[in-house]
Amino acid sequence: MKKAASARAAWGLVDQALSSASNFFVSALAAHSLAPREFGAFALAFAVYLLLLGVSRALCTEPLAVRYTAQEQDMFDAGARRAVGSVTVLSSLLGGACLAAGLLVGDSAGAALVALGVVAPALLVQDAWRYVFFASGRVRSAALNDFVWVAAQVGLFGLMAGGALPRSGPILITAWGIGAGLGAVLGLRQSRLVPAGRSLPGWLREHSDLCGRFAGEFIAAAGAVHLVSFGIGVTAGLAAAGSIRGALLVFGPLSVILMAAGVVLLPEFVRNAHFSVDVLARNARLASWTLFGVSVVWGLVCLAMPASIGRHLLGQNWSGARPILPQIAVMMCGAGTSVGATLGLRALGEARRSLRARLGIIPVTIVGGLLGAAVWDAAGAAMGFAAASVTGAVVWWRHFRAAVGEWRLAAEIQSMKGDDVGTPQFEAPAP
Structure with a gap:
């Protein structure tokens, strides 16, 4: 048991390094490629993404890890289908809100929010599959999924560096999201599970004792950081x-x-x-x-x-x-x-x-x-x-x-x- 836990921990470090590398690549390229005003717009969109990610985890994937990790495989699979299905619906709603806000704001900041709204479902669903694999002990699957995301990113960013794609904040965010989309599709194949598309209301109601408090904790902490x-x-x-x-x-x-x-x-x-x-x-x-x-x-x-x-x-x-x-x-x-x-x-x-x-x-x-x-x-x-x-x-x-x-x-x-x-x-x- 200890050996298996050590192996999962080692692969977890690999996975987190890959996940952090993905965020680092997009941020570093934005800093080096965009004008100060466009970089500011990108930074705003990235901050919004972190907020969406925290809400998605608090409402959907953290309750999955707490309630289903130690369950039998059939029960875990059912919980995973519902959790990822809930993230799919929630991310579409949050992405739509970003899209509407971007169209309302306009200018470079609005364009960045529009791009984030388009790719938000891919970003959040890919992260949901990571949580599924961690909760089921399949940490290598999570690392492979993140590797595909990073590899796709590097390829698309290479096209951007070579001039095949224009260097702009919205294009950068879109390329980043496309890589996550490939990871989200790969997650379907890796897990062999089909997300339950109508599970969000029932999921939130069933796990309301965790969802509300986890979300409140995240929002309070994030709000304090921004305020300070x-x-x-x-x-x-x-x-x-x-x-x-x-x-x-x-x-x-x-x-x-x-x-x-x-x-x-x-x-x-x-x-x-x-x-x-x-x-x-x-x-x-x-x-x-x-x-x-x-x-x-x-x-x-x-x-x-x-x-x-x-x-x-x-x-x-x-x-x-x-x-x-x-x-x-x-x-x-x-x-x-x-x-x-x-x-x-x-x-x-x-x-x-x-x-x-x-x-x-x-x-x-x-x-x-x-x-x-x-x-x-x-x-x-x-x-x-x-x-x-x-x-x-x-x-x-x-x-x-x-x-x-x-x-x-x-x-x-x-x-x-x-x-x-x-x-x-x-x-x-x-x-």
């Missing part, structure tokens, strides 16, 4: 906001590892919870300690980075990013420490506790970031983020330990009832 980013630009200036963004780019590879951990470990933790809540708690601690160690090592590497490499990576933005790397390193250590607890709560289906923890951390993030920026510019904002991240780690683990304690108590009560009636004992209730 805007506030830093207003209070400390755009240069301070740029310095923080540059420092975060230095920690980009570490962010990839943390994101990969989230996608790979959630199905594993659900399997742990189905087997034993004590196994889940132990593996959650192991995951957090491991990611904390990785974060410390990467932070030390970044702090020891020669100025020549920093200037090569960030150009003139290095001078603003370098002084705040220590604070960002602490922030990333806090994020790594939180991973085991956040995923553990999801694996237990404790959406109420997860939302409560997130809402408890957001005020600290907002106040810390904005107050720090007002007092000490970029360095103060980064210090506020670091304090919020460390506080968040404490909050997440407090909620996770409380949830584990409740499950142990429920298991003991169930075990005593089992003794009374001669029925088999279970260590924890099913999530």
Whole structure:
């Protein structure tokens, strides 16, 4: 079992690297090929895509991972058909909204939103198949799917670089979406499942206890990030906001590892919870300690980075990013420490506790970031983020330990009832 889990984790890192490479390629090409105004329009469309992706995962694919990972194959296949069918309908609705907004806005920003609206179903359905493969333990299938997406992208971007396709934001987004569309079609063949097209209302109703809270948690976190980013630009200036963004780019590879951990470990933790809540708690601690160690090592590497490499990576933005790397390193250590607890709560289906923890951390993030920026510019904002991240780690683990304690108590009560009636004992209730 441990060997299989290690293999899935290794393939998960490969898959996340490919997925991140896809987003990196399109962003890098946009930065190098588009004029500042068009790049701004592309950045807006990409930010909207991230919002759509978060909503799709919260409403459809995360409930699939929590509720169906440990089920029998027939039940899992039925859940996967409904989840992907729900994403198909939801992505069409969200894409239509983007299309209408783009036509209403007009100009370069509107054209980018129109292009995103056209390809949004392909992007979100491809991501849904990734979640299906992770939840079913077929991580290599997810990696192959993302490889096809990246390969198609490279080919289309090569045509663009060679002049066969015009260099514009909408064309770039369309090419990116075409690659995802190939992955979405490949997902049908890989899974041998046909999405259930009319399942969205029933899916949302059946999993409303998870969907609403997962979506609320994502929207609250994303809203806080955008609010703080805007506030830093207003209070400390755009240069301070740029310095923080540059420092975060230095920690980009570490962010990839943390994101990969989230996608790979959630199905594993659900399997742990189905087997034993004590196994889940132990593996959650192991995951957090491991990611904390990785974060410390990467932070030390970044702090020891020669100025020549920093200037090569960030150009003139290095001078603003370098002084705040220590604070960002602490922030990333806090994020790594939180991973085991956040995923553990999801694996237990404790959406109420997860939302409560997130809402408890957001005020600290907002106040810390904005107050720090007002007092000490970029360095103060980064210090506020670091304090919020460390506080968040404490909050997440407090909620996770409380949830584990409740499950142990429920298991003991169930075990005593089992003794009374001669029925088999279970260590924890099913999530």
